[in-house]
Amino acid sequence: MKDSKEIFLIQAINVIQQLEKTYTKADLEKGVLNVILDRYRHAVWIVKVNGQLEHIMIKGGTRAYLDQFSDYTNPLLEEMYLSEKLLEELITKSK
16 A cells, blocks of 8 residues: 555656646746746655655645636646645644
8 A cells, every 4th residue: 555655756746747748848948837847846856855745845836827827627737736635634644
């Protein structure tokens, strides 16, 4: 059975893959998409090096995406929201 960190890691990687599949490289190199992608990549790195989860800064990414694109039907939003919730649970458990 996978532990909570591993589940979060898989979820964060899923968000990265969906971003890379949905948007062009040029789109991902600027603006909100760039910030979101960088933060998810950093989150994956933190989990892999066993860093402090409190340093992961993905919270609010779903809202930032909606503020920029207003694309409420994009399946990526559900994945980002799930990642945020999983991280919140992880941080709560680690305290």
